[in-house]
Amino acid sequence: MPLFDLREIHFAYRGGPPVLSEVSLNLEPGERLAIAGPNGAGKSTLLHIMVGLLRPSRGSVHAFGEERRAEADFHEVRRLAGLVFQDPDDQLFCPTVAEDVAFGPLNLGKSRAEAMAIVDDVLDRLRLGDFRNRVTHKLSGGEKRLITIAAVLAMEPEVLLLDEPSNALDEETCARLMEILTGLPQAMVLVSHDRPFREAVATRTLALRGGRLEAVSD
């Protein structure tokens, strides 16, 4: 059974032109699906539809075996699918890195001690241990990006939805992120303009153009 199954999705922002027309998408367990496509093609919009932050005007979203329509249906989807936003400032709001990474696990009902153990483990895996007590809003763009990825991994989602994960990362950090992502068992959708990144990480690539998804040979 696919983890996500979107069928013939249509979407336009209020008063705007159509952004998505007849987009169908499947995500199978273990897959790392990359989505390429020009600026403004609707890639972020599609990720937001997958977790119910936006609702399509037509078409259906099935996730984790059930059709999801109402806001309440998407609460479970957002717990099982972790979205890393394109802009880290939309995601980080705590004073320190440790608190930002602990926020998700605490919200899922972990104790303070359990959450802190998860924080240490995730930061270690990403080699970000030195950032633990740093003030989040004083981090660089690339550092913030890594912390948002840590924060989502800390929630142990079944699916990762990553919007431009390699944005603002230097070569060495990007290589480390590629290694981390390819080592994870989770299925993921990677929206990325970065072709070498897609080639290294994705098991399949689609391009969103003119409101439609098409196969590409990356």
Ligand SMILES: Nc1ncnc2c1ncn2[C@@H]1O[C@H](COP(=O)(O)OP(=O)(O)OP(=O)(O)O)[C@@H](O)[C@H]1O
């Ligand atoms: N909140 C909004 N209200 C109105 N229009 C919007 C809104 N958000 C995005 N758009 C428009 O919808 C279209 C798709 O935007 P989206 O951010 O999904 O594209 P994208 O493919 O992720 O682009 P990029 O590669 O530049 O990040 C664009 O034309 C954008 O201007």
